[in-house]
Each structure stands twice: as structure tokens, then as C-alpha cells.
Amino acid sequence: MTAASSPTSALRIRKAAVLGAGVMGAQIAAHLTNAGVETVLFDLPAKDGPKSGIALKAIANLAKLSPAPLADKNLAGAIIPANYDDDLDHLKDVDLVIEAIAERMDWKLDLYKKIAGHLSKTAIIASNTSGLSINTLAEALPEEMRHRFSGVHFFNPPRYMHLVELIPTRLTDQNVIDGLEAFLVTTVGKGVVIARDTPNFIGNRIGVFSMLATMHHTEQFKLGFDTVDALTGPAVGRPKSATYRTADVVGLDTMAHVIKTMADTLPDDPWHAYFKAPVWLAGLIEKGALGQKNGAGFYRKAGKDIVVLDVAKQDYRPSEQKPSDEVAALLAIKDPAEKFGKLRASNDPQAQFLWATFRDLFHYTAYHLADIADTARDVDFAIRWGYGWKLGPFETWQAAGWQQVAGWIAEDIAAGKAMSKAPLPAWVTDGRSGVHGKAGSWSASANADKPRSPHPVYRRQLFPDPILGEKFDTGSTVWENDGVRLWTLGDDGIGIISFKTKMHTVNDHVLDGIQHALGIAEEKLKAVVIWQDSEPFSAGADLKGALGLLQAGKFDDFEKMVANFQRTSMRIKHSLVPVVAAVRGLALGGGCEFQMHSARTVAALESYIGLVEAGVGLLPAGGGLHELAVRAAKANPADPFEELKKVFETVAMAKVSASAFEAKNLGLLRNSDVVVFNAYELLYVAKQVANALAESGYRPPLYARAIPVAGDVGTATFKASLANLQAGYFASEHDVNIATRIADTLCGGVIERGSAVDEEWLLALERKHFVELAQTEKTQARIAHTMTTGKPLRN
CATH class of the missing domain: 1.10.1040.50 (N-(1-d-carboxylethyl)-l-norvaline Dehydrogenase; domain 2)
Known part of the structure; x- marks a missing residue:
């Protein structure tokens, strides 16, 4: 454990044990695993089958729960199932033990006596009780362990509820409480309230x-x-x-x-x-x-x-x-x-x-x-x-x-x-x-x-959750228009671009604003973060404006708007100063495309990211498909189709990630993108990442002039899979039309497999298919339906 006066006052927790594989215990284990903490889940030995069967069953059940306790279902395999007969040895190298068994004082006290002899001299012990006396529970522990014991009360469901009550006993060491608070806030992503040891806490x-x-x-x-x-x-x-x-x-x-x-x-x-x-x-x-x-x-x-x-x-x-x-x-x-x-x-x-x-x-x-x-x-x-x-x-x-x-x-x-x-x-x-x-x-x-807690961990929250009437420094405006504000917070030379539109949707003011702000940043600043002061990051393009142009038959203006969207994404990608997207909540459509083109994305765990245009009868045309094709060629120049297979379904089915981890699995975030567990720390971390990129001599990627593509063979392969969907009534004729155009763009159009194209070729394909789809009656009906009901139309 680092000293309480260190910058983050964090406990070094490599491994944890959760005692009790009931609803709360299993989900706490799941969320610690989300946070990268190796976790052992204990329960009683099973009467039949494998001895750790109760814990095994609880781990298997995590995949069935909704909302999902695991941010990536593959993480279930990382949780170690255990039982109290055979596996108490696991406890010797555990840094944190959280007891989460039934609310029976006698059972809890018996369990503490059973495990006490197996714990290291530095292990922190905590109870997830929702209301029993923490001081009384501490009495079951040997005297030398009591200063390391406290209550840590998660609310249900632990992944999503922000609150954790931290309850010290009369004897708990202040360093232990400080260390736990920092761990819970930053690593686990929680809002910590220090509660008194009174029934049911606060x-x-x-x-x-x-x-x-x-x-x-x-x-x-x-x-x-x-x-x-x-x-x-x-x-x-x-x-x-x-x-x-x-x-x-x-x-x-x-x-x-x-x-x-x-x-x-x-x-x-x-x-x-x-x-x-x-x-x-x-x-x-x-x-x-x-x-x-x-x-x-x-x-x-x-x-x-x-x-x-x-x-x-x-x-x-x-x-x-x-x-x-x-x-x-x-x-x-x-x-x-x-x-x-x-x-x-x-x-x-x-x-x-x-x-x-x-x-x-x-x-x-x-x-x-x-x-x-x-x-x-x-x-x-x-x-x-x-x-x-x-x-x-x-x-x-x-x-x-x-x-x-x-x-x-x-x-x-x-x-x-x-x-x-x-x-x-x-x-x-x-x-x-x-x-x-x-x-x-x-x-x-x-x-x-x-005043608020002086704990060093809260320096990472540049804009904490405000209490009534609380105001924070909103920085200095460098430049603004009707769509965006470019501003700085402090004198670190890092600009912040925030959108002014409702739901942070993207219209012409936002597009022009980003391009202009980046021009200023290249002259006066060393890096830029795109961050919103509230969720969502961006709900995507302003559909109302787009539909207005279509219904008025202004297709030239419509195409210009699409070209401007692509220009903005490419401006983000090729900016001479690094642009870091700080994402939390929804990042849909154009919002997703902006973060794809940034030098790096820092995403809060609860980020719901997707290229959802297919749902309104369109395809991503803010550079999203072009970027996926570029990445596929980079990852596998010999056969980009192998990489495209992973992302085609993501786009064609308008999938939205249920977490930042899932966005990586869907190919919408890069492996190098950073995931932050506490959304209130997002801006702090994004500024750190932007600064590190700038200080390491950042240069934007070179414009790609020879991108190998999957060609018409790739498109034909995708089309074959679509035929099965249509035959089984899982996709309408219009769905197939949209998906075929997505495939054609990702695969580089009607050219031979392995041909090389440049980025403008891919962007032009995107625009062409987007504008043609937008002119169809069925797509216009989908857009109008989504705008009035908020739900997609299957036609």
C-alpha cells in the first residue's frame, strides 16, 4: 500500500476474494474483474458434482443477467471459482477480501473466524453488509486485523449503481480508508460516501x-x-x-x-x-x-x-x-x-x-x-x-x-x-x-x-458531480460559434472542444466549428480534447436538418453536407496537434466516426458506441466505413476481407456496444484506446493522454495512397450471407440493399480483389451510396419514423 499522502493514495490491489456467490457477491466479483482485478469467488462446497459447483453456477449465471454485470462476457472465464473446504489457500496472496454472504451476524462471524488464519498481514477485509454493525463484525477478527477491517457497501446492480458506502470502525486505520476510497473511486469507478456505523447506514x-x-x-x-x-x-x-x-x-x-x-x-x-x-x-x-x-x-x-x-x-x-x-x-x-x-x-x-x-x-x-x-x-x-x-x-x-x-x-x-x-x-x-x-x-x-473531501483522488475530477448551487471554473473561451466552443482549463496548452447542440448532435455549425477550432489549435495549442460537459458524447447527425433538405429535393446541398462531414473527420485525423475524443454515454453515428478518426479515444466504461445509420436506412458516411477499410488493410494487407468480416455485421446490423470493452470487440474502438471506470475522471485522463501524445512528438498518420481492398469478390461473399437472412425473413429487401452498399464501400467497390485504392476513393464510395439511399422513399420513411417515435422502422 502506498502512503496516504501520495498523489493517488491507492491501495495496490492485484488480487481480491469475494466471499459468497449470491446475487450481490457474484456481481461484485464480476465488476472487480471488469476493473482488471484478479478475483476469486468463494461459496460453500457443493453437495453434488464439482466441489466449487455453487461458485461455478453463479459465474455461469452472470451471462444471463440483465443489465449485464460483465462489461465483456468473455471476462467470466477470468473469475476463479472456489469453496471454503479446499481453496482457503487462495487467500494467502489476496490483497482485498469482500464478504457478501447473507445478512446473518452469526454466519458472518463464523466465516471471519474460519478465514482469519489464511490471510496475509496486509490484506484488507471488508463486509458488504447493507446494515449490520461494522464494529460488532470486527470483533470476530483477531485484534491485529481489526485496523484493516471496514464496511464496503455496494448498491445493486454493482456495475451500474454509482454509490459505495465506506464504513470505518472505531479502529480502522485512516490509511486503509484513504486507500480503499482511492481504489473504489478510480479503479472501480464509484462515488464513495463515508458513512457512520448506524443501522442501514445512509x-x-x-x-x-x-x-x-x-x-x-x-x-x-x-x-x-x-x-x-x-x-x-x-x-x-x-x-x-x-x-x-x-x-x-x-x-x-x-x-x-x-x-x-x-x-x-x-x-x-x-x-x-x-x-x-x-x-x-x-x-x-x-x-x-x-x-x-x-x-x-x-x-x-x-x-x-x-x-x-x-x-x-x-x-x-x-x-x-x-x-x-x-x-x-x-x-x-x-x-x-x-x-x-x-x-x-x-x-x-x-x-x-x-x-x-x-x-x-x-x-x-x-x-x-x-x-x-x-x-x-x-x-x-x-x-x-x-x-x-x-x-x-x-x-x-x-x-x-x-x-x-x-x-x-x-x-x-x-x-x-x-x-x-x-x-x-x-x-x-x-x-x-x-x-x-x-x-x-x-x-x-x-x-x-x-468543504468537499481534500482526498488527493478527487483532484482527478475536474468537474465532479455538483451539489445544488455548486459552480466550477468553466475555463477560458478561445473561440466559439453557434455549434462549438473551444476553451482551455488552466494553462496546460490543451484545448477542449465542446458541442452546444441538443444531445450534442452534429449540424453544419458543429462541422464548420470543429474545422475552424482545429485551425486555431494548430497555431496556439499543443493538443485538443473533444469532451462534453454532460452525456451523451454525441447522438450523431442532426436528422431533422438532413430530412428537410431531402424533402425539399435539395440533393446537392445534401451531398455538400455529407462531404463536409467527411472533411471534418479527416481534419480530426490529420490535425497537426493530437485530437483525443473523451467519450461517455452514447456515441452514435457521426459521434462514433469522430472518435474513430481521433488520435486516441478515452472512453468511460459505460460508453454505448455504434454506427447506427442502417437503422434509419442509411450507411455511415462521415468517414466511418472508409476508416474501417483502412484499418482492415493495415491489420491484414494480404487479405483485408478477414478483418472486414469482424466489422461488417457490426455496421449492417447497427450494433451498439453495451460497454467500452464491447466497443473494442466490435471494432469501433482500437485496442490502444483507453477505458476509464469513473466518468468524472474522463476529462482529466483525456488531457493526460493528449499531453503525452503532444510531448512524445506526435505526427498525424500519413494520407494512405495504396490501400489493398477486398474488391467485388468480398462484396459477393457478404451478399451471399445476406441472401440467407432475407430467405429467413430476418431482413427486408431494403435492409439487404443497405447492407450490400455497406459491403461495397468496405470492400472498395467493383474492382478486383487485392487492388489498391486511396482514401478519397473510399470516401467517394461512401458519399455515393449515402446520397443514393437518402433519395429512396423507404429511407426517408425510416428517418421520419425515427424522428417522430424514437424507434426504428422495419420496411
């Missing part, structure tokens, strides 16, 4: 209370479960699964277990009377309706329809409820202060329900802040990152007018309307305007505002 303590309050008020205001989900989802900045769908996904038995844990471990909580499963939740569990895992809970599928439980009828009915007209209008109000005021004043039961759930959430969170977390920021981040809310409870309250809302809560407590008579803490009503401000976020236990 995320579940507040998140589960919010669900309990919602359930209580569902009954009080006699609302249907589907109505509540319509009110507590995206309408209030929360995930689509809202409340009851979330409970179904989590599992109603799991939900009841967490509620019981709160009841058992928080006897003095002023809200204790509500820590019990409502009658109808207990009834569903008794019937074995546990939610999504066995097909029925609050909701179930009836044929193609979703039906919802109606408590009064004791049966399911069609699910369709939406907010009432009055509440829909109130929720549409932009100003949070006005919105909350009107919700509270309304007589509509749905409005009263919403006010009541927020009131009790705010009351509970403020009352417990001093016990459960160091600052209000930790609470808001835990809920945002662990539950997917746009704003945490304190941010929501502050945005709605802190003192006004505090007054209303106090009135409701006095009137006996709130769930608890507990008074609001004195700090709430001390005249403050909120808990987040310039000096930092409020710490109720320290009675002061505290």
Missing part, C-alpha cells in the same frame, strides 16, 4: 424510510399503487420504477427483511411505530408473491398487459392511472417554491399525498443528520447515487425555499399531521437559507459547514 436508512412513508400515505390517502408510482417516479425526478415497481424489483421479502432490521435495530427511533410491513405487503409475501423474481408482486404480467394489485378487490386490475389533471399541472410548475406551496395548499388527495411524503422525508432526514452522516452532502449523494434521484432530500428542500418549508413542517408537527411529534433540530430554523453553500455543506454533528 442510503438505505433514508431511502427505505422514504418508501415506508410513501406506503403509509398510500393507505392514508387511499391511492392505488399505480397512481403512487405515477406520482413518485420521473414526475418528481426519480427513476421510472418509482416506489412499488422498485419494491417488486428488489423483492418484497428483501423489502420486509430490511424493514424488520430497522424495527429490530432502531428501537428508540421516534418513527419506530412505522417500521413494519403494511398488512398488504405481508399478505403478498404470505402468498409467495415476492415481486419480479417470481412473476407477481404489486404488479404482474397478464399476457402482454401489466396489471396492478387492487387491495379493496383483493385482485389485480389493468394498470393505467396517471396523476390527476390538477396535480399534473402543479408538477409541471418550474419554480420549486411555488410548486411545493401549491401542493400543500391543494385539496386534491394526490397533492396532499405528495406534500405529506416530502414533509415526512425532510423531517426524518434533518432529525437524523447528526447521527448518520458527517454532512448533508453525504446524505444527498447517497440518495442520488444509490437510489437514482435527480436531487437528494436536502437539495430538494433547499431548492423549495428552506425557511418556508421548515415553517410548514413545524406547523404540521404541531397540528399532529406529521408521522412523528419529534421536534425539528434547532439548526433547521436558525435563519439559514439551506445546508449547501459556498463554505461547503452543513455538518450537524460538528455544527459547521464542511
Whole structure:
């Protein structure tokens, strides 16, 4: 382990062990493997078959889960299956052990005693418990190991949920916590919140209370479960699964277990009377309706329809409820202060329900802040990152007018309307305007505002996830037009190009802007990064503008636009200063082509990259097919067709990668491209890569004048495979037409196999096929359909 004062304060973790191959354990092992950590997955010895059969089965099951825990399904083979009888020797060279067995204190303590003697003197030990006492768990370890033990609580699913709660014990060494924090943030890509050792920590303590309050008020205001989900989802900045769908996904038995844990471990909580499963939740569990895992809970599928439980009828009915007209209008109000005021004043039961759930959430969170977390920021981040809310409870309250809302809560407590008579803490009503401000976020236990963590790992986050009202230095503008801004951050000589369009789509302003910005960069800067301050990287070409030209019959203008697109990609490729694309989220169509032509791509793990033009009846014509043909010739000059086979299907089927690793497998990222696990570190790493290229004497690739191609023989081979697809009704006639043109471009046109062409020849082929396809009725219908519905049309 490096010292805590080193630049990254990282633990050197080469190998890890996960104890417990259940749903969470197996997925934590999968994500550590994604991150390049050799991982052993332990479970009990199997009664039949191979001794490590339980772990083997869990590893095999990873491929079936959706969303996929593995960023590349081939990584499953890297996870080492093990059992506690034969394989404890594996532990001697493990740097990190994460225990993820069932939430039973006695089982966990027994397991710690079993493994303790097999661990090295430097191994870090952590429990993924979601709520048991970390200090009590530590007592099962020999004394000399306790300073290396802590809680590390991942949220489900571990690959996708940003939150990890890190819970030190009274004895945990600060170097261990600092090292784990750096490892979790950079290597594993997580948002770390340091939590206190209190039941359910921060995320579940507040998140589960919010669900309990919602359930209580569902009954009080006699609302249907589907109505509540319509009110507590995206309408209030929360995930689509809202409340009851979330409970179904989590599992109603799991939900009841967490509620019981709160009841058992928080006897003095002023809200204790509500820590019990409502009658109808207990009834569903008794019937074995546990939610999504066995097909029925609050909701179930009836044929193609979703039906919802109606408590009064004791049966399911069609699910369709939406907010009432009055509440829909109130929720549409932009100003949070006005919105909350009107919700509270309304007589509509749905409005009263919403006010009541927020009131009790705010009351509970403020009352417990001093016990459960160091600052209000930790609470808001835990809920945002662990539950997917746009704003945490304190941010929501502050945005709605802190003192006004505090007054209303106090009135409701006095009137006996709130769930608890507990008074609001004195700090709430001390005249403050909120808990987040310039000096930092409020710490109720320290009675002061505290700034963000000074941990060195956060220097890598040039634009961290902002808390309400937080502003960061947006750098100095070098030049801008309506499409892009070229700017610098600091004085490192590295320019940043960011798009100004919606979804960062590409129009003429963006194309002209990139070309002009690169001209300036060649004069004044040493490298350029293309980076957006929010997802996506780019949703591709502006289809609206393209369709307008086509429908007006302006085919010359349309062709000029395509030529300009290609010119921009080639300008990126042949820029005298290195251009690094920093990709996260969607990089589709033209967005994918820009990163293909950059000197290097730095992609966040969760990058969804694809040449998707076939889906709208076109083919990639921003240089994408030309670039794939150039790469194929470079990789295998004797037979480029072998390389093209790997990418033809990717383009013809408009495949989009489900991760940056998969984009490498699909041929859309190069092996030399860099994958970053924490999207907030993307710009930092991209600037480092750009600087390294510049400092190493970067020169752009030479224009290729003799590219060997697969020719008409290659195209014919691809066409033969398409005939089978059409015969099996997997592809329409128009699909085959598009795919044939893709094949013709990749293979260099109607010329002999092995002929040599230059780059302009390939670009001209791309343009020709693109413009001809765009003029067809079926392609125009596909574009229009995608623009109006967001879905592809099969015609």
C-alpha cells in the first residue's frame, strides 16, 4: 500500500476474494474483474458434482443477467471459482477480501473466524453488509486485523449503481480508508460516501424510510399503487420504477427483511411505530408473491398487459392511472417554491399525498443528520447515487425555499399531521437559507459547514458531480460559434472542444466549428480534447436538418453536407496537434466516426458506441466505413476481407456496444484506446493522454495512397450471407440493399480483389451510396419514423 499522502493514495490491489456467490457477491466479483482485478469467488462446497459447483453456477449465471454485470462476457472465464473446504489457500496472496454472504451476524462471524488464519498481514477485509454493525463484525477478527477491517457497501446492480458506502470502525486505520476510497473511486469507478456505523447506514436508512412513508400515505390517502408510482417516479425526478415497481424489483421479502432490521435495530427511533410491513405487503409475501423474481408482486404480467394489485378487490386490475389533471399541472410548475406551496395548499388527495411524503422525508432526514452522516452532502449523494434521484432530500428542500418549508413542517408537527411529534433540530430554523453553500455543506454533528473531501483522488475530477448551487471554473473561451466552443482549463496548452447542440448532435455549425477550432489549435495549442460537459458524447447527425433538405429535393446541398462531414473527420485525423475524443454515454453515428478518426479515444466504461445509420436506412458516411477499410488493410494487407468480416455485421446490423470493452470487440474502438471506470475522471485522463501524445512528438498518420481492398469478390461473399437472412425473413429487401452498399464501400467497390485504392476513393464510395439511399422513399420513411417515435422502422 502506498502512503496516504501520495498523489493517488491507492491501495495496490492485484488480487481480491469475494466471499459468497449470491446475487450481490457474484456481481461484485464480476465488476472487480471488469476493473482488471484478479478475483476469486468463494461459496460453500457443493453437495453434488464439482466441489466449487455453487461458485461455478453463479459465474455461469452472470451471462444471463440483465443489465449485464460483465462489461465483456468473455471476462467470466477470468473469475476463479472456489469453496471454503479446499481453496482457503487462495487467500494467502489476496490483497482485498469482500464478504457478501447473507445478512446473518452469526454466519458472518463464523466465516471471519474460519478465514482469519489464511490471510496475509496486509490484506484488507471488508463486509458488504447493507446494515449490520461494522464494529460488532470486527470483533470476530483477531485484534491485529481489526485496523484493516471496514464496511464496503455496494448498491445493486454493482456495475451500474454509482454509490459505495465506506464504513470505518472505531479502529480502522485512516490509511486503509484513504486507500480503499482511492481504489473504489478510480479503479472501480464509484462515488464513495463515508458513512457512520448506524443501522442501514445512509442510503438505505433514508431511502427505505422514504418508501415506508410513501406506503403509509398510500393507505392514508387511499391511492392505488399505480397512481403512487405515477406520482413518485420521473414526475418528481426519480427513476421510472418509482416506489412499488422498485419494491417488486428488489423483492418484497428483501423489502420486509430490511424493514424488520430497522424495527429490530432502531428501537428508540421516534418513527419506530412505522417500521413494519403494511398488512398488504405481508399478505403478498404470505402468498409467495415476492415481486419480479417470481412473476407477481404489486404488479404482474397478464399476457402482454401489466396489471396492478387492487387491495379493496383483493385482485389485480389493468394498470393505467396517471396523476390527476390538477396535480399534473402543479408538477409541471418550474419554480420549486411555488410548486411545493401549491401542493400543500391543494385539496386534491394526490397533492396532499405528495406534500405529506416530502414533509415526512425532510423531517426524518434533518432529525437524523447528526447521527448518520458527517454532512448533508453525504446524505444527498447517497440518495442520488444509490437510489437514482435527480436531487437528494436536502437539495430538494433547499431548492423549495428552506425557511418556508421548515415553517410548514413545524406547523404540521404541531397540528399532529406529521408521522412523528419529534421536534425539528434547532439548526433547521436558525435563519439559514439551506445546508449547501459556498463554505461547503452543513455538518450537524460538528455544527459547521464542511468543504468537499481534500482526498488527493478527487483532484482527478475536474468537474465532479455538483451539489445544488455548486459552480466550477468553466475555463477560458478561445473561440466559439453557434455549434462549438473551444476553451482551455488552466494553462496546460490543451484545448477542449465542446458541442452546444441538443444531445450534442452534429449540424453544419458543429462541422464548420470543429474545422475552424482545429485551425486555431494548430497555431496556439499543443493538443485538443473533444469532451462534453454532460452525456451523451454525441447522438450523431442532426436528422431533422438532413430530412428537410431531402424533402425539399435539395440533393446537392445534401451531398455538400455529407462531404463536409467527411472533411471534418479527416481534419480530426490529420490535425497537426493530437485530437483525443473523451467519450461517455452514447456515441452514435457521426459521434462514433469522430472518435474513430481521433488520435486516441478515452472512453468511460459505460460508453454505448455504434454506427447506427442502417437503422434509419442509411450507411455511415462521415468517414466511418472508409476508416474501417483502412484499418482492415493495415491489420491484414494480404487479405483485408478477414478483418472486414469482424466489422461488417457490426455496421449492417447497427450494433451498439453495451460497454467500452464491447466497443473494442466490435471494432469501433482500437485496442490502444483507453477505458476509464469513473466518468468524472474522463476529462482529466483525456488531457493526460493528449499531453503525452503532444510531448512524445506526435505526427498525424500519413494520407494512405495504396490501400489493398477486398474488391467485388468480398462484396459477393457478404451478399451471399445476406441472401440467407432475407430467405429467413430476418431482413427486408431494403435492409439487404443497405447492407450490400455497406459491403461495397468496405470492400472498395467493383474492382478486383487485392487492388489498391486511396482514401478519397473510399470516401467517394461512401458519399455515393449515402446520397443514393437518402433519395429512396423507404429511407426517408425510416428517418421520419425515427424522428417522430424514437424507434426504428422495419420496411
